[in-house]
Amino acid sequence: MTSDATTSIRADSSTSVADAASAEPREAGWLQPLFDAVSSYSVDPDETAAAGLDRSGTQAIGTPTVVIYARSVADVVATLAFANTNRVSVVTRGAGSGLTGGAVAGAGEIVLDLHHLNAITDLNPVDGTATVEPGVITADLDRAAAEHGLFYAPDPGSVELSTIGGNIATNAGGLRGAKYGVTRDAVLALDVVLADGRHLHVGRDTVKGVVGYDLAGLFVGSEGTLGVVVGATVRLLPRPAGQATAAAYFDTVETAARASVALATAGVRPSVIELVDGKTLEAIDELRGSALAGRGGAFLLVQTDGFGALAEIDVVAAVLRRTALSVDITEDAAVAATLSAARRDALPSIEARGRVLIEDIAVPRSRLAEAFAGVAEISARTGIEIYAFAHAGDGNVHPIIVIPGDGPLTSVPPEAQAAADEIFALALRLGGTLTAEHGIGLLKRNWVEREVGPDARQLFRTLKTLFDPNGILNPGKSI
Numbered sequence: 001m002t003s004d005a006t007t008s009i010r011a012d013s014s015t016s017v018a019d020a021a022s023a024e025p026r027e028a029g030w031l032q033p034l035f036d037a038v039s040s041y042s043v044d045p046d047e048t049a050a051a052g053l054d055r056s057g058t059q060a061i062g063t064p065t066v067v068i069y070a071r072s073v074a075d076v077v078a079t080l081a082f083a084n085t086n087r088v089s090v091v092t093r094g095a096g097s098g099l100t101g102g103a104v105a106g107a108g109e110i111v112l113d114l115h116h117l118n119a120i121t122d123l124n125p126v127d128g129t130a131t132v133e134p135g136v137i138t139a140d141l142d143r144a145a146a147e148h149g150l151f152y153a154p155d156p157g158s159v160e161l162s163t164i165g166g167n168i169a170t171n172a173g174g175l176r177g178a179k180y181g182v183t184r185d186a187v188l189a190l191d192v193v194l195a196d197g198r199h200l201h202v203g204r205d206t207v208k209g210v211v212g213y214d215l216a217g218l219f220v221g222s223e224g225t226l227g228v229v230v231g232a233t234v235r236l237l238p239r240p241a242g243q244a245t246a247a248a249y250f251d252t253v254e255t256a257a258r259a260s261v262a263l264a265t266a267g268v269r270p271s272v273i274e275l276v277d278g279k280t281l282e283a284i285d286e287l288r289g290s291a292l293a294g295r296g297g298a299f300l301l302v303q304t305d306g307f308g309a310l311a312e313i314d315v316v317a318a319v320l321r322r323t324a325l326s327v328d329i330t331e332d333a334a335v336a337a338t339l340s341a342a343r344r345d346a347l348p349s350i351e352a353r354g355r356v357l358i359e360d361i362a363v364p365r366s367r368l369a370e371a372f373a374g375v376a377e378i379s380a381r382t383g384i385e386i387y388a389f390a391h392a393g394d395g396n397v398h399p400i401i402v403i404p405g406d407g408p409l410t411s412v413p414p415e416a417q418a419a420a421d422e423i424f425a426l427a428l429r430l431g432g433t434l435t436a437e438h439g440i441g442l443l444k445r446n447w448v449e450r451e452v453g454p455d456a457r458q459l460f461r462t463l464k465t466l467f468d469p470n471g472i473l474n475p476g477k478s479i
């Protein structure tokens with residue numbers, strides 16, 4: 001299955017009311033009421049161009065009209081009220097670390113940058129909650145929790161870059177997802193500004209509650225298309241008492257994948273199960289000066305935590321030793337941190353070698369080895385170079401498709417898109433999904449209906465219209 005041709009990242013075939021914003025000609029000075037209403041903004045073309053990019057490598061056509069730097073909820077309310085009245089589209093931005101073009105903005109659009117809204121307004125160890133502004137960096141929240149013996153579990157590879165607002169909007173996952181789940185599992189309540197400027201509190205600050213529909217859940221993963229998250233109450237957990245790590249090397253990535261699956265029925269619950277293929281190990285070695293690739297054709301990093309961490313890692317090691325070339329166990333936090341950092345460098349190390357299209361499929365974890373084998377088969381048959389690494393405990397594989405050439409991508413070349421399309425088809429064939437944690441953004445929209453079907457997609461659009469009748473919020477993204 002292939003896409004139509006070289007696809008402009010803006011030229012998605014599906015249109016809706018949401019795609020209609022920003023088309024009208026404007027009179028001189030029309031933005032002045034917005035400038036008067038907000039604390040801080042820039043129309044400098046270099047600054048607006050930079051504010052319209054994320055880490056997907058894609059680029060919109062033209063540069064955004066203005067970037068608003070929100071310093072209060074009032075700034076967000078004023079921006080959305082202005083945009084809604086004037087039918088201008090608004091692209092909300094956290095840190096711009098997204099990988100699917102969700103925060104990419106182009107001509108005629110307003111970028112609403114939230115990174116200055118970065119206060120942790122409350123941290124309650126008894127309730128096990130933190131209340132935060134959306135621009136808080138994910139790792140900063142975890143460090144603040146650590147001062148109280150707690151931790152914030154969702155830890156995307158970008159934990160030092162990404163914001164909690166962006167994590168919520170993409171339902172980000174992370175390395176600890178194998179045991180602690182994804183951002184959705186940590187969100188209790190949200191403060192949201194709707195497209196027309198209404199500010200509301202959804203969800204609840206209690207651990208349990210069942211009044212009405214789960215509106216907070218609806219905003220998680222909505223990629224800035226339903227409202228702007230201006231605050232969140234999230235769950236904190238006791239910081240695990242101990243940690244143990246197993247570093248295992250295998251001859252092939254399929255063998256490593258099967259070993260990771262064997263852990264599922266071994267009576268253990270590792271917090272981290274990360275798998276890296278041989279090509280990615282070579283890229284990591286190149287970036288970090290390490291020597292991982294020499295130890296095997298695939299690397300599996302497994303961590304256990306809590307009071308029984310060491311006993312649990314012994315069970316893990318026994319399972320892995322059945323098929324591994326070698327397995328090292330350590331309780332040394334510094335060694336574990338180095339191995340985790342190497343895994344977190346998987347994507348940057350591939351990016352350092354050239355341009356890439358980053359994919360994010362998930363399959364039922366019992367089918368993980370088939371997913372890796374399928375990606376390798378697509379690569380061999382098409383001649384397209386593809387790296388792969390995985391949050392193996394979640395069945396979440398990141399095939400990274402190499403795009404020859406330099407410079408930003410204004411379109412995805414047809415060969416790369418064809419390989420991506422085959423990967424999406426593989427995921428669906430194996431009972432999986434197009435995107436586990438990065439979101440649809442601009443890049444995967446053509447595949448949404450093939451996964452969810454026409455009725456569900458129509459329902460998505462009906463909901464979008466209900467929340468954002470003028471289609472100003474991140475038009476052309478996600479649904």
Ligand SMILES: Cc1cc2nc3c(=O)[nH]c(=O)nc-3n(C[C@H](O)[C@H](O)[C@H](O)COP(=O)(O)OP(=O)(O)OC[C@H]3O[C@@H](n4cnc5c(N)ncnc54)[C@H](O)[C@@H]3O)c2cc1C
Nearest residue numbers: 094095096097098102157158163165166169172173224229
């Ligand atoms: C090296 C690297 C490793 C990564 N590893 C992971 C990983 O392990 N797991 C993972 O899930 N992701 C990963 N990512 C992707 C990325 O970091 C996540 O998608 C992250 O959640 C994006 O956060 P952000 O603040 O940068 O959001 P942005 O990129 O600024 O925005 C992402 C989307 O959210 C919307 N948005 C942002 N803030 C708000 C808000 N307050 N209200 C409403 N909408 C909003 C934007 O409009 C956009 O659609 C990685 C990225 C990099 C560069």
